Amino acid sequence: MSEDGRFAYEPLLDVIDGRPAGVEVLRRRDRDRTALLAPRVVWGTRQIAEFDAGIAITSVLHDPRYDSTVPLHVDICADAVVAARPRIVQLPGVLRERMDGMPIPPIVLEIGPAVSAAPAPAFAEGVAELRAAGFAIAFDGVGRGFGLDLVAELLPHSVKIDAELVARLGVDPAADAVVAAICDVARACGITVSAVGVTHRDELAALRDHGITRAQGPLLAAMQQHPGVAGLAIPVELIPRVQAAREAAPLRTVLPSVASMAKPALSLPDTVTADVVRAAFAAHPHAGSVLLTDSARRPTGFIDRNRFMMAISGPYGHALYGRRRADSLADPPRTVGPTTDLAAALEYCLADRSRAWDDLVLLDGSLCCAGVVRVDDLMQVATGMYTEADAGSVA
Structure with a gap:
C-alpha cells in the first residue's frame, strides 16, 4: 500500500x-x-x-x-x-x-x-x-x-x-x-x-x-x-517443470495459437538511445530482446540482445552508438497475429535462417504489441506435443 x-x-x-x-x-x-x-x-x-x-x-x-x-x-x-x-x-x-x-x-x-x-x-x-x-x-x-x-x-x-x-x-x-x-x-x-x-x-x-x-x-x-x-x-x-496441456488427449487435433504462449515484451519508445536499451537489458537479464514502439504501441523495431551487445561492446562500439537512437541498431519486427497457430509460427521462424531464433512479436486487433513469443517456447510446446503423441501410440 x-x-x-x-x-x-x-x-x-x-x-x-x-x-x-x-x-x-x-x-x-x-x-x-x-x-x-x-x-x-x-x-x-x-x-x-x-x-x-x-x-x-x-x-x-x-x-x-x-x-x-x-x-x-x-x-x-x-x-x-x-x-x-x-x-x-x-x-x-x-x-x-x-x-x-x-x-x-x-x-x-x-x-x-x-x-x-x-x-x-x-x-x-x-x-x-x-x-x-x-x-x-x-x-x-x-x-x-x-x-x-x-x-x-x-x-x-x-x-x-x-x-x-x-x-x-x-x-x-x-x-x-x-x-x-x-x-x-x-x-x-x-x-x-x-x-x-x-x-x-x-x-x-x-x-x-x-x-x-x-x-x-x-x-x-x-x-x-x-x-x-x-x-x-x-x-x-x-x-x-513443464506446462500442462489443457486437453487430455495424447495428440491435439487443433494446434495451439501463439497467443497462449506470449510473454510481456520488454518495450521502449523508438526515440530512446542505445544507452537506454543497454540499461534495460542490464535491468532485465532474462530478456532476449527489446521491442521499439511508437506512441500508439505499434512495433517499429526489434533489437536482439546478442546482436546489440556485440555491436555496442565491440571496438569503439559505445562511442559510435551509445548516444545515437537505438533504432539504428534495430531490425524490422517479425510480427504474427493472435490466431496464428504453432505450425505457422514455426514455419515463419525458419523462413529466414539468419533470424530463426528471434522472438516473434504478437499483434492485437489494432496492430499494437500484445507481447512476444519466444522461439524456444514454440519448440518446447511442439516437442511436448510429439512426445504426447508417441506416448499415446505406445499405449
Whole structure:
C-alpha cells in the first residue's frame, strides 16, 4: 500500500515461468471505489464516469516509480469509457510529465462492468477511441459484466476472471463450465486470460487445467507499497517443470495459437538511445530482446540482445552508438497475429535462417504489441506435443 493506505500495487504473474507480467494499481479505500460509492449518492452516469476517471488518474500519478518495461494495469468502469474518455486520454501525457521524460510503462485499461449505464454502441466507440490513443484494453470480471459475444466483437487484449469464480473452480461444475467457455472464446480470438484472487494451490492447479497462464493473488505475491517488480517471482515450488496441456488427449487435433504462449515484451519508445536499451537489458537479464514502439504501441523495431551487445561492446562500439537512437541498431519486427497457430509460427521462424531464433512479436486487433513469443517456447510446446503423441501410440 502507499503511505496513506489509499492505493496498493498487486503484481500480475506468469504462472508458467514465474515472472511478472504486469502490475495493477488498486484502490484501497471504499470512498475511491466507484461501485461501492455510487449507490450511496445521487449521481447520474456522467458524474459517476468523471469521478471514476479522476480516481484512476490519481491512482496512477500517486507513486510514478514504474518499471517502464512492465505493463501498468489501471482500473476504470465501463461508464468512464462512455462518458469520460477525454480525461482518460490525457493520462499518458500527464504521467510522462511526472516521470521527467523517462519512458512510461505500457498502460492497460482494465474495464469493469458498468455502475450506471454503458450502452453497447457507445461503449464500443469508446473502446475504439481509447485503443487508438495507445491504451491496451482488458475486460475485468468477464462473464459477469461482459457477454462473450461482446468479447469476441471488441477483441480486448486480455480478460480477467474474478476471485469469486476462481474460488469455485474444481468444486462447482457450473463455474468450470463458465471458465471453459471464456477460455474457448479467448483462445479462438487470440485473447489472454488471467485470474485474480488466487489463494490456494488447488485454485492454481484448476487454472492451469483450463490453460490460464497469468494470475494474481496472495498465493503468488503479496500487495506492495510501491509499483516496482524488480526481482519479483512466484515461489519456485509453485512453478511447474513443464506446462500442462489443457486437453487430455495424447495428440491435439487443433494446434495451439501463439497467443497462449506470449510473454510481456520488454518495450521502449523508438526515440530512446542505445544507452537506454543497454540499461534495460542490464535491468532485465532474462530478456532476449527489446521491442521499439511508437506512441500508439505499434512495433517499429526489434533489437536482439546478442546482436546489440556485440555491436555496442565491440571496438569503439559505445562511442559510435551509445548516444545515437537505438533504432539504428534495430531490425524490422517479425510480427504474427493472435490466431496464428504453432505450425505457422514455426514455419515463419525458419523462413529466414539468419533470424530463426528471434522472438516473434504478437499483434492485437489494432496492430499494437500484445507481447512476444519466444522461439524456444514454440519448440518446447511442439516437442511436448510429439512426445504426447508417441506416448499415446505406445499405449
